[in-house]
Amino acid sequence: MxxxxxxxxxxxxxxxxxxxxxxxxxxxxxxxxxxxxxxxxxxxxxxxxxxxxxxxxxxxxxxxTSKGRQLALSIVRKHRLWETFLVKCLGFTWEEIHPVAEQLEHIESELLISRLDEYLGYPKYDPHGDPIPSPDGKLQPIEGFPLSHAPIGVELVVVAVKNDEKDFLSYLNKINLSIGSSIVIIDKIPFDLSIEVDINNRIINLSHLVASQIIVNHESNH
Amino acid sequence: MxxxxxxxxxxxxxxxxxxxxxxxxxxxxxxxxxxxxxxxxxxxxxxxxxxxxxxxxxxxxxxxTSKGRQLALSIVRKHRLWETFLVKCLGFTWEEIHPVAEQLEHIESELLISRLDEYLGYPKYDPHGDPIPSPDGKLQPIEGFPLSHAPIGVELVVVAVKNDEKDFLSYLNKINLSIGSSIVIIDKIPFDLSIEVDINNRIINLSHLVASQIIVNHESNH
DNA sequence: AACAAAATTTAGACAAAACTAAATTTATTG
DNA sequence: CAATAAATTTAGTTTTGTCTAAATTTTGTT
The missing domain is CATH 1.10.10.10 (Winged helix-like DNA-binding domain superfamily/Winged helix DNA-binding domain)
Known part of the structure; x- marks a missing residue:
């Protein structure tokens, strides 16, 4: 190739x-x-x-082109597998993984990536909830919708975050929100489109900008 | 730096x-x-x-220079930690690790290396038996001597191999010899300096060239 | 449709790291 | 101690990926 x-x-x-x-x-x-x-x-x-x-x-x-996409997907696959490794094995936080994964994604070795995939237990999603392409470039799309569009009073689960800027991720850390967290929307403030949510029994207000980048799903669909 | x-x-x-x-x-x-x-x-x-x-x-x-040596040692440290990871975690064989470790050693992240070191349990030696430099560049020298210089009839343990060519390593694999293997020299052939050894109850003949690159020690010193 | 603004390309340079071929310096040896 | 062989350097190119500044093309607006 x-x-x-x-x-x-x-x-x-x-x-x-x-x-x-x-x-x-x-x-x-x-x-x-x-x-x-x-x-x-x-x-x-x-x-x-x-x-x-x-x-x-x-x-x-x-x-x-399809050739270009295939190559791009193989880089994305490597990037997301390495991110998963950094978090699951080496205890990296969300904010720490990017610069390192950016380097690791360029390592060239089929064997390395297939063994890493196996070692991690063939994960489908990376630590941001983004799908990890399979070796032949297939993606398992995320099932969910932005928190900003979710209904009030329903139990929701965070399945992904659509932004990997450091400032965004450390804010999520600060409010103790991560993939898998449960969230219930308590109220919506029409004035600025912000929402009041319950995360781990703590009530906080999330701006529309933040809420729109958090992808959730109904717990049941899990 | x-x-x-x-x-x-x-x-x-x-x-x-x-x-x-x-x-x-x-x-x-x-x-x-x-x-x-x-x-x-x-x-x-x-x-x-x-x-x-x-x-x-x-x-x-x-x-x-000392600055040059310090930098060289930090690269060697990364190389040997990655080799250890590839073998211990991903099940790579001796012959497979080199080309990959050669790439991984250039990844730049203090955090990555210190976490990897911790994850691997602070190993002192890599899969070839070579010492892994500490973060400040100290080496724990190998204790041992070449199999070619060992006495007859004594139980020995392989502690390192001083050659990482593919052909050499796959030969060792073939004869089922690895770090930690027990060896006893049965006889020495003066004509070509080859030796007859017992490895896992199998008697084979090793050339002087091979024997000189296998580092052993008395089991007791372990 | 004309023209200003925005997007893109071209032309010309540069730095890093390699190369070949020729020149030079050091080592060896008869 | 020359003279030849071996090691090293110099000079001049090449490739890759970047840059700035200037030219060009496209878009959008009035």
Whole structure:
């Protein structure tokens, strides 16, 4: 299988991540994510096009080819397995895993990843609740909806968080919320769309911004 | 602490490894080990000298400065901890670990390494029996001597192997010899310096070359 | 539809790490 | 102690991935 450079892998991953978020991938968007200049991105897009990894017509959103998506998914798989390892085995917290997983995802060894997967017990979801692609690139989509859209008075379980910024994650830590936590919405404040919730018998107020990034499900569907 | 490029790390590691083996580190030796040309090595040696990591006068052996040695030891520490992880946790065999550990040793995260060390139970030796440097660069030297120099008829234990070539290690696998194996020398053949040994109640003949790379100790010293 | 604003590309440079080929320095040895 | 062999360096390229500044293309607005 095609061997990619570290940079090429990071570009593919970025394009995949934008695609996953539903944001169209443009030169500029990629440049911002990778903290590169648009000129550099332009060069790399040409290269990835020539290698058959993306479809690219200037000013239109960039799309991965199936080959490109396959490679992107294998990087995502490695990233999420390593994140799981860091949390489950080495006791890393949510905020600590990203910079390390970002490095580990580029290690090249089929054997390593299949053994790691086995060692971790073939996890389906990573510590953020994101699905871990299978070796052939299949994803088990998250079943759930944003806490901001959940009904009042129903027992809910946190299944994922849709943001991995450090500040967001340490806030969740602070309020003692993690994957698997039970939540009940006590009240909704129409003025700012914030919600009052019960987490571990503590009542707190969550802004709409926060609530919209927490994905929950009915406990029963578990 | 000084941040090194992947190449710089590999050069330091190579110089350290030669030093450890007692072979003087010359331009050529390094070039061979890293499969680079002497011209490339020459450039890099200049760079490492300027960074204060090596002492270098052309045509004389290259020596690490204490700063250089410290950095080399931290890479060796990472390499050997990862090797231990691959074998103890992921069930890798001797021959499989090298290419992967070679990549993992460059991951940069103090936290990762200290957690990994803890997770593995603070091992003193890696799967080849080589000592794992402590965080401050101390080594617990191997206690033992080459099997080629051991006496006849005494119960011995394999404590290390001084060669990590694939062919050597798979030969050891084949004859069912690993760290911790018991060995008794039955006879020595003066003609070719080979020895007849008992490993797990099987008698086989080991060449001098092989016997000289297997480090053993008296079981009692354990 | 024209034109300003925004997005993208092109052109030209640079740094890192490698290379080849030629020049130079050191070592060896007859 | 020359002269040859071996080791090392220098000079000049190459590749990869980045950059800045300038040019160009597209988009959106009036």
């Amino acid at each position: 095609l061997k990619l450079s570290l940079s090429e892998e990071n570009y593919l991953k970025t394009i995949y991540a934008l695609e996953e978020k539903g944001e169209p991938a443009h030169n500029q968007t990629i440049a911002q994510t990778l903290r590169n200049t648009p000129a550099s991105v332009s060069d790399m897009l040409k290269k990835l096009t020539k290698k058959g990894l993306i479809h690219y017509e200037p000013y239109k959103p960039i799309r991965l | 000084l941040k090194l490029s992947l190449s710089e790390e590999n050069y330091l590691k190579t110089i350290y490894a030669l030093e450890e083996k007692g072979e003087p580190a010359h331009n050529q030796t390094i070039a061979q080990t890293l499969r680079n040309t002497p011209a490339s090595v020459s450039d890099m040696l200049k760079k490492l000298t300027k960074k204060g990591l090596i002492h270098y006068e052309p045509y004389k052996p290259i020596r690490l």
